[in-house]
Amino acid sequence: MQEKIPILQIDDLLLVSIQVDMHDQLALQLQDDLTEKITATSARGVLIDISSLEIVDSFIGRIIGNISAMARILDAKTVVVGMQPAVAITLVELGLTLGGVHTALNVSRGMELLRRGSSDS
Amino acid sequence: MHSPHVRSIYSTAMAKSSLHEVINKHRSSILEDWIKEQSAAVTMRADLIKPEELRRQSSEFLDRFQTAAQSGEYDDIRKPVWAPVTELLGDLSRTRGRLGFSPSETAVFIFSLKSPLLIRLREELGSDASRLFSEVASMTEILDKLGLYTTEVYQQSREDVVLRQQAEMLELSTPVVKLWEGILALPLIGTLDSARTNVVMESLLQHIVQTGSEIAIIDITGVPMVDTLVAQHLLKTVAAARLMGADCIISGIRPQIAQTMVHLGVDLSAVATKATMADALREALRRSGFRFSRESAPKS
Secondary structure (H helix, E strand, O other): OOOOEEEEEEEEEEEEEEEOOOOOHHHHHHHHHHHHHHHHHHHHHHHHHEOOOOOHHHHHHHHHHHHHHHHHHOOEEEEEEOOOOOHHHHHHHOOOOOOOEEEEEEEHHHHHHHHHHHHHO | OOOOHHHHHHHHHHHHHHHHHHHHHHHHHHHHHHHHHHOOOOOOOOOOOOOHHHHHHHHHHHHEEEEEOOOOOOOOOOOOHHHHHHHHHHHHHHHHHHHHHHHHHHHHHHHOOHHHHHHHHHHHHHOHHHHHHHHHHHHHHHHHHHHHHHHHHHHHHHHHHHHHHHHHHHHHHOOEEEEEOOOOEEEEEEEOOOOHHHHHHHHHHHHHHHHOOEEEEEEEEEEOOOOOHHHHHHHHHHHHHHHHOOEEEEEEEOOHHHHHHHHHHHOOOOOEEOOOOOHHHHHHHHHHOOOOOOOOOOOO
């Protein structure tokens, strides 16, 4: 269980890039780590890059939704970027449209979205 | 004096050899009779196949058939020894199918070989009734199987054509057009069913990734009828695009369709909708931060 998804800090943003196959334990671990990190760094935005994620199930989909909701409570905006077409189709078929989650095509667009959001407020 | 054991081997060997020996011995006359038989048949399509071509095919088939018949394994044409024969027949059926032969016109190639072979077998084995019967039985059996095989391949090749055309139609009817930097358009034409929606969705999402477009305009001017199912398919596509970080605008909603949607209780409030593609493009450009101005008023 040494496997962990790294969370990088860029100014007041946190960057999570999921490069491995997500299994349930790893997703829960990420949820813990990320909420800890948001509190510790008082980050204003979280960017989750899932462009390497090729397989997704209802649990992982729900976790992504949860993480974003948790971040929002901690006053950080979450953007999910780079979702693969197959993953998007699967989530829609599963009925998970991730209502409250912001999305962007790639990391740079996601950063733009977060910066714009934080400068507005 | 032969022991019964030796005798049985002897008779099997004889039974095995006869058909192919007969073919070997009378090869040229069988070939001539066979070609004559094929050319005289009412199903002969002299307009579609040249005599030289027919002769070449017949001659090659006879060679391969004779080689395979040496094995004496007439019970199953899927055995490896029959592979050269079935391969040739497969090619022949496919070619004839493409040329416009009907299944029976294709199968007559095999069935017309029966009578020349029968004549030669009777000449060779006429004195031995039981041998003649067993040879004829095995010859008929294998030729029937090969004849059915040609029909099967013919059918299969036709089905392949239909399937390929269906797939092509699906692809053709869902082009994704790049309208501007970062703006895609998907003009939908024809009825949307689940299978088509999937193709549409996949190709749209693929293009969004490839071009890095943030706005996609789905134009439904060409969709004759929008019911709850079609609307649901559209909403799914929009939701999937949103998950990837692209926004969709639905355009080309005709007045009747707007009325139907409201009557059906379809909720499109979550999606940006425009009456025409032009409006949608204007909106998309505005969102991308473009501004337009006309240099001078058009001459009226």
